[in-house]
Amino acid sequence: MKVTEKDVSYVADLANLELAAEERGRMVRDLNSILDYIDRLNELDTSNVAPMAQVADRYATDNAKNGSDRFAYASRDDVLEGLRKSLPHEDALANAPQADGTFFTVPKVIER
Amino acid sequence: MSTVSDISAAVRAKYEPVIGLEVHVQLLTATKIFCSCSTRFGDPPNTNVCPVCLGLPGALPVLNRKAVEFAGLAALALGCRINTTSIFARKNYFYPDLPKGYQISQYDKPLAEHGLIAINAEGRRKNIGITRLHLEEDAGKSLHEGFAESKEKTAIDLNRSGVPLIEIVSEPDISSPEEAYEYLTRLKEIILYTGVSDCNMEEGSLRCDANISVRPRGQKHFGTKTEVKNVNSFRFIRQALEYEIERHIAVIESGGKITQETRLYNSNEGKTYGMRSKEHAHDYRYFPEPDLLPLVVDEKWQAELRATLPELPEVRRPRLVAEYGITEQDAVVLTATRSLAEQFEAAAKAAKNPKRVANLVQTELMGRLKAKGLEIGQSPVSMKGIALSADLIESGTISGKMLKDLYDLCFERGKDFPVVYDDEGRPEQSRDTSALEKIVDDIIAANPKQVEQYRSGKKTVIGYFVGQVMKASQGKASPQIVNELLAKKLS
Numbered sequence: 001m002k003v004t005e006k007d008v009s010y011v012a013d014l015a016n017l018e019l020a021a022e023e024r025g026r027m028v029r030d031l032n033s034i035l036d037y038i039d040r041l042n043e044l045d046t047s048n049v050a051p052m053a054q055v056a057d058r059y060a061t062d063n064a065k066n067g068s069d070r071f072a073y074a075s076r077d078d079v080l081e082g083l084r085k086s087l088p089h090e091d092a093l094a095n096a097p098q099a100d101g102t103f104f105t106v107p108k109v110i111e112r
Numbered sequence: 113m114s115t116v117s118d119i120s121a122a123v124r125a126k127y128e129p130v131i132g133l134e135v136h137v138q139l140l141t142a143t144k145i146f147c148s149c150s151t152r153f154g155d156p157p158n159t160n161v162c163p164v165c166l167g168l169p170g171a172l173p174v175l176n177r178k179a180v181e182f183a184g185l186a187a188l189a190l191g192c193r194i195n196t197t198s199i200f201a202r203k204n205y206f207y208p209d210l211p212k213g214y215q216i217s218q219y220d221k222p223l224a225e226h227g228l229i230a231i232n233a234e235g236r237r238k239n240i241g242i243t244r245l246h247l248e249e250d251a252g253k254s255l256h257e258g259f260a261e262s263k264e265k266t267a268i269d270l271n272r273s274g275v276p277l278i279e280i281v282s283e284p285d286i287s288s289p290e291e292a293y294e295y296l297t298r299l300k301e302i303i304l305y306t307g308v309s310d311c312n313m314e315e316g317s318l319r320c321d322a323n324i325s326v327r328p329r330g331q332k333h334f335g336t337k338t339e340v341k342n343v344n345s346f347r348f349i350r351q352a353l354e355y356e357i358e359r360h361i362a363v364i365e366s367g368g369k370i371t372q373e374t375r376l377y378n379s380n381e382g383k384t385y386g387m388r389s390k391e392h393a394h395d396y397r398y399f400p401e402p403d404l405l406p407l408v409v410d411e412k413w414q415a416e417l418r419a420t421l422p423e424l425p426e427v428r429r430p431r432l433v434a435e436y437g438i439t440e441q442d443a444v445v446l447t448a449t450r451s452l453a454e455q456f457e458a459a460a461k462a463a464k465n466p467k468r469v470a471n472l473v474q475t476e477l478m479g480r481l482k483a484k485g486l487e488i489g490q491s492p493v494s495m496k497g498i499a500l501s502a503d504l505i506e507s508g509t510i511s512g513k514m515l516k517d518l519y520d521l522c523f524e525r526g527k528d529f530p531v532v533y534d535d536e537g538r539p540e541q542s543r544d545t546s547a548l549e550k551i552v553d554d555i556i557a558a559n560p561k562q563v564e565q566y567r568s569g570k571k572t573v574i575g576y577f578v579g580q581v582m583k584a585s586q587g588k589a590s591p592q593i594v595n596e597l598l599a600k601k602l603s
Contacts (some may be wrong), residue, residue, distance in 0.1 A: 014395055016206055044493050053199045053400035066411030074405045075529075076148070078141045078178035083148040084162055092161045100260060101268035106208040109254060 145276035146173030157269035163276035167211030192227030209252035222246035241283030325384035399466035428495035459495035497529030
C-alpha cells in the first residue's frame with residue numbers, strides 16, 4: 001500500500017476537505033488503485049518521450065503552421081474587453097455568499 | 113532603526129549573510145493576463161471583473177500575447193535565456209483573495225532562466241545571478257481595515273485578480289543588505305528601460321520578498337532561512353534584512369536555532385515578526401494547467417523581441433562618457449530613466465555642439481537642481497531648453513553671464529528656458545562696437561589710477577575694467593569684444 005490514511009488526511013486537509021472515517025478508507029483504496037495503474041504504465045520505457053502537459057498540444061493545434069504560430073489561435077491581443085465585457089458591478093457581487101455592495105466580504109482574516 | 117541586541121562587530125564578522133530576492137513586477141498591459149478586463153489601478157472595487165478573473169466555474173483563460181511579449185522583453189533585458197517552450201502550472205492554496213483556489217503560474221518550465229544583473233559592490237562589479245523569470249497572474253486585494261464592517265470582516269477587491277506579473281528570482285548571490293538594495297535599484301532601472309512596467313511600489317507594481325540566512329564564514333552549506341514579506345520600499349528591505357541578520361546571529365550565538373518561517377516587516381518598529389501560519393501551507397501541489405496550451409516563444413518571436421530591446425543603462429553609460437565627455441556620475445544621473453537619456457541625446461544631437469549641451473547639464477543644471485532638492489525629472493529646464501541655450505552660447509548671441517541669469521530665472525519661475533528667453537525679450541549680448549567703444553572710453557576716463565597701473569605693467573587690472581564695462585552694459589556686452597577693445601585702447 002502506497003497511500004496511507006495519514007496521507008489521505010494530509011491531502012484532504014490541504015484541499016480543505018472534511019472526510020468521514022469511512023470516506024477516508026474509500027480514498028485510501030481508490031488512490032492506491034490509481035497508483036497501481038500508474039505502476040503498470042511505468043513498465044513502458046518513456047525515457048525518450050517528452051513529458052506532455054496538455055493533450056491539446058498534440059491534437060488541437062494548427063499543424064499547418066510552425067513554432068509560436070501553431071499556438072497563436074489560443075491567445076489573444078491586448079484589447080480592452082476584446083474577448084468579453086467585464087461584469088456590471090451588481091452582477092459581479094450578486095451570487096457571493098457575502099458582499100457589502102462594494103466588496104466581497106469574508107470572515108476576518110488575521111495575518112498574525 | 114532598532115536592532116535585536118548589541119552584537120559586536122567581531123561577532124558579526126564571523127557570519128556571512130546569504131540573501132536571495134524574489135521580485136514581482138506588474139506588467140503594463142491594458143488587459144489582464146487571461147481575460148480582457150482592465151488592469152487600471154484605482155478603479156472602484158470589483159468593477160474590472162469577469163467570470164474568468166472571479167474564478168467562476170467553467171470560465172476558461174485565454175492568454176494575452178502582450179503579457180508574453182513584455183515578460184520576454186524583461187527576460188532579455190535581464191540577460192535571461194528564453195525557453196522555447198514553457199508550461200503554465202497551478203499553484204494550489206486557499207486564501208480569500210484567490211477565488212479559484214489556485215494561482216496560474218509557471219513551475220518546472222518557466223519562461224526564462226539564467227540571467228544576471230551586474231551591481232556595484234563596494235566599488236567592485238559583482239554579478240548577481242537570476243535563476244528564473246516566469247509569468248503568473250496576480251491575486252486580488254484583501255482589505256483588513258477602513259470599511260464599514262472591518263471589525264468582523266475582511267473585504268475583497270478582485271480588480272487586481274488576473275493582472276499579469278513576472279516573478280524574478282535571484283540566485284542566493286547577495287551577501288549584504290547594501291547589495292540587495294543595489295540589486296533592486298538596478299533591476300528596477302532595467303525594467304523601467306524596457307517600459308514593460310512602471311515599477312510603482314506605492315501602487316504595488318513592484319513587490320519584493322527576501323530570503324535570508326546566515327552561516328559561519330567559510331561554511332559551505334546554507335543556514336536555515338527565513339522569508340521576509342510585506343516590505344514596500346527598497347529602504348525598508350535593507351532595514352528588514354539588517355534586522356534579520358542580527359536576529360539570526362543573536363539566536364545562533366545564544367545556542368538557539370532559526371525556525372524556517374515567513375516573517376512580516378513592521379516598518380514603524382523596524383522589526384520583523386513571524387507569521388502564524390499553517391505548518392504545511394507551503395505544499396502547493398503544483399501541476400500543469402490543463403486549460404492552457406504550452407507557451408511557445410520560438411526563435412522568430414525571440415528575434416522580434418530582441419530587435420525592440422532598447423539600449424540598456426549599463427551599455428549606455430560608458431558610451432555617453434566617451435561620446436560627450438561627461439563624468440561617470442553625471443552619466444548615471446542622465447541614464448536614470450530611458451526617457452531622460454533619450455531626451456538628453458536628442459538635445460545633444462540637435463544642438464550645434466553636443467558637448468556643450470553635456471557641459472551645460474553638468475555646470476548649470478545639476479547644481480541648481482541639487483540646491484532646490486529637485487530630481488532631474490522635475491527640472492523646469494528641459495533638455496530641449498538646454499539645447500537652445502547651448503546654441504545661443506555657441507553663436508555668441510548671449511554671454512555666459514546672461515545664460516546663468518536666464519537659468520536662475522527659469523528656476524525662480526519654474527519655466528523652461530525657451531519660455532523665459534522669450535519672456536525676457538530674447539536678450540542679446542551687445543556686439544555693437546561703436547556703443548561699446550563709448551562705454552570703454554568713459555570707463556578709461558573715469559579711472560586714471562587703474563590706467564596708470566595697467567600701463568606700468570600690472571596687466572591684471574584689465575579684469576577690473578572688464579567688470580566695469582560689463583556692469584555699465586548691464587551684462588549685455590560680449591566679454592570677448594570688451595577685452596579686445598580695452599587691450600587696444602589701454603596700450
